[in-house]
Amino acid sequence: KNEVEQSPQNLTAQEGEFITINCSYSVGISALHWLQQHPGGGIVSLFMLSSGKKKHGRLIATINIQEKHSSLHITASHPRDSAVYICAVRGTYKYIFGTGTRLKVLA
């Protein structure tokens, strides 16, 4: 079993839909990172969380340390949100990545 599990692996949505991507982990962490990788390969850091909730524009990330779970929400999704979303956890001296969620938003 992977130490970081993301679900779903693939997601297709219609423009305007509310989207949730989940990340569960089984190791102790100091922080959790959400990344977005565009079809061209570039990676953008969306959020780094150690507790609670963060919001930036239409994106919201939450983390529940006790349940070892984080969610990334996208409100009013748009085709430009189409990308791979990657969850990564930071332990004391290591980082572990999930395998990513491939999101496609249709116009």
Next chain:
Amino acid sequence: DSGVTQTPKHLITATGQRVTLRCSPRSGDLSVYWYQQSLDQGLQFLIQYYNGEERAKGNILERFSAQQFPDLHSELNLSSLELGDSALYFCASSVGQDGYTFGSGTRLTVV
């Protein structure tokens, strides 16, 4: 432009060779991170430097080494290259826990 500069963008080399990948962090960022992304392994953390010193080490092979120089740029050296080392190598920099920025990556092809 993210502010993190990686060179070269593309590199094709033969098995057994040695290459050096370079990363210039965003101005003011003291931490530099190296990652490898291959088709079969996904993203993997290799190593982190903070202000010239190694801070954390991940799945970095013994054939690979890195360093961060006084001007804070970093180099990742890959030697005795194998076909399986073909991947995208990303560098990222940060100051503290936020402001984490990735470079555009170096695509290494070993033939």
